[in-house]
Amino acid sequence: MKKRTALALFPVLLLTTVPVFAHSPIMGIGGVTGGILHALLIPEHGMSLLALGLALGQLEKSERRTGILIFVAALTCALVAAAFAVGEALAADVLLATTGILGLLIVTLWTPAYLVWALAAIVGMTIGLDSRPEVASNGEVIQMLLGSGLGAAICLAIVAEVSFLLRSNAQRIVARVVGSWITAIAILVLSLRIVTQMTVG
Amino acid sequence: MSAFASAPAFAHSEQGAAIDFWGGFTHPIFGLDHVIAMVAVGLWGAFLGPPAIWLLPVVFPLVMAVAGALGVLGMPLHGVETGIALSAIMLGAMVAGAVKPPLWIAAVLVGAFAVFHGYAHGAELPVGADAIAFSMGFVIATGMLHLCGIAFGALSHWREGRIAVRVAGVVIALIGLGYLTGFA
Numbered sequence: 001m002k003k004r005t006a007l008a009l010f011p012v013l014l015l016t017t018v019p020v021f022a023h024s025p026i027m028g029i030g031g032v033t034g035g036i037l038h039a040l041l042i043p044e045h046g047m048s049l050l051a052l053g054l055a056l057g058q059l060e061k062s063e064r065r066t067g068i069l070i071f072v073a074a075l076t077c078a079l080v081a082a083a084f085a086v087g088e089a090l091a092a093d094v095l096l097a098t099t100g101i102l103g104l105l106i107v108t109l110w111t112p113a114y115l116v117w118a119l120a121a122i123v124g125m126t127i128g129l130d131s132r133p134e135v136a137s138n139g140e141v142i143q144m145l146l147g148s149g150l151g152a153a154i155c156l157a158i159v160a161e162v163s164f165l166l167r168s169n170a171q172r173i174v175a176r177v178v179g180s181w182i183t184a185i186a187i188l189v190l191s192l193r194i195v196t197q198m199t200v201g
Numbered sequence: 202m203s204a205f206a207s208a209p210a211f212a213h214s215e216q217g218a219a220i221d222f223w224g225g226f227t228h229p230i231f232g233l234d235h236v237i238a239m240v241a242v243g244l245w246g247a248f249l250g251p252p253a254i255w256l257l258p259v260v261f262p263l264v265m266a267v268a269g270a271l272g273v274l275g276m277p278l279h280g281v282e283t284g285i286a287l288s289a290i291m292l293g294a295m296v297a298g299a300v301k302p303p304l305w306i307a308a309v310l311v312g313a314f315a316v317f318h319g320y321a322h323g324a325e326l327p328v329g330a331d332a333i334a335f336s337m338g339f340v341i342a343t344g345m346l347h348l349c350g351i352a353f354g355a356l357s358h359w360r361e362g363r364i365a366v367r368v369a370g371v372v373i374a375l376i377g378l379g380y381l382t383g384f385a
Contacts, residue, residue, distance in 0.1 A: 184266035191270035
C-alpha cells in the first residue's frame with residue numbers, strides 16, 4: 001500500500017467507527033475477540049489512539065517505542081483495576097481532554113518526548129478504566145478486558161509506526177489537519193457532555 | 202467505504218433532527234450561509250498558497266469548536282447572524298480581489314469569523330445528542346467543505362481557473378450581502 005493511501009485511510013477509519021453503546025458487549029461476540037472489537041469500536045478510544053499514535057509517530061524510534069511501552073504499562077495497570085471494578089466516573093472526560101491536547105500537539109508538530117510519554121500514560125490509564133464491559137460473569141469480564149488491552153496496544157503500535165513512516169511535507173500537513181479535527185471534536189464533545197450533565201443531572 | 206461509514210439511524214431528537222453521526226454531518230451542510238463561508242475559507246487558502254492552504258482550514262475548526270462550546274454552554278454573543286453574513290462578504294471579497302495579506306492577518310480574520318459560525322452551530326446543537334458521533338460528523342463535514350473550496354481553488358493555477366475562482370468569490374460575497382440585507 002502506498003504511504004499516501006495509508007495516511008488517507010486514517011480519516012476513513014475515523015468515519016468507520018460507530019456510536020458508543022454505553023459499553024454493552026457486541027451482540028454475539030464475547031471473550032477476547034469481543035474485547036478487541038470493543039476497544040476499536042468505541043469512537044472515543046479510537047480517536048485517542050489515533051491522536052496518540054500520530055503524536056508518537058513524530059518521535060524517533062527509541063522515544064516512540066518507550067512511549068508505546070509506557071502506554072501498555074499504564075493500560076495494563078488500569079485494566080487490572082477495572083477488573084476489580086474500580087470507578088470510571090471521570091475516565092472518559094479525562095481521556096477526551098487528553099485527546100484534545102494531543103490533537104493540538106499534532107497541529108503544531110511540537111511533540112517533546114516527555115510530554116507525549118506523560119499523555120501516553122494518561123491515555124493508557126483512562127482507556128483501561130473506561131473499558132470495563134457490562135457483563136455478568138467475572139471470567140467474561142477478564143477475557144474482554146484482555147482483548148481490549150490487546151486491541152488498544154496493537155492499534156496504537158500500528159498507527160505510531162505507520163505515521164512515523166509518513167513524514168513527508170504533504171503527509172505532515174494531513175496529520176496537522178487531522179489533529180485540528182481531533183481537538184475540535186474533543187472540545188465539542190466535552191461541552192456537550194457538560195451541558196447534558198447539567199441538564200439531565 | 203461509504204457503506205462502512207454509515208451509522209444506524211435510531212438516534213433522533215424529539216424535534217425530528219437526527220443527533221447521530223449523520224445528523225452532525227448534515228448540520229453544517231444544510232445552511233447555505235455556513236457552506237459558502239467554509240468553501241470561501243478553502244478558496245482563499247488555495248489562492249494564498251502554502252502554508253495558508255492548510256493553516257486556514259486548521260484554524261477554522263479549532264476556533265469554531267471553542268466558540269461552539271460557548272454556544273453549547275449558553276454564553277451570550279450578539280450579532281451572530283450579522284457576523285456570519287459579514288464573513289461571507291469579507292471572505293468572498295478577499296477571493297474576488299485576490300487579496301494576499303500577511304499570513305497572520307488571514308488567520309486572524311478566518312478565526313474571527315469562525316467564532317460566529319461555531320457559536321451559531323453550538324447554540325443549535327441538541328442536548329442529549331450522541332455527542333461523539335454528532336461532533337465527528339459535524340467537524341468532518343466542515344473539513345470536507347474546506348476541502349471542496351481548496352479543490353476548486355486549485356484551479357487558480359491556470360489563468361481561466363483563476364478567473365473562475367474570483368467569480369466564485371464574487372458570488373459568495375453577493376450571497377453574503379443578500380443575507381446581510383435580508384434578501385437571502
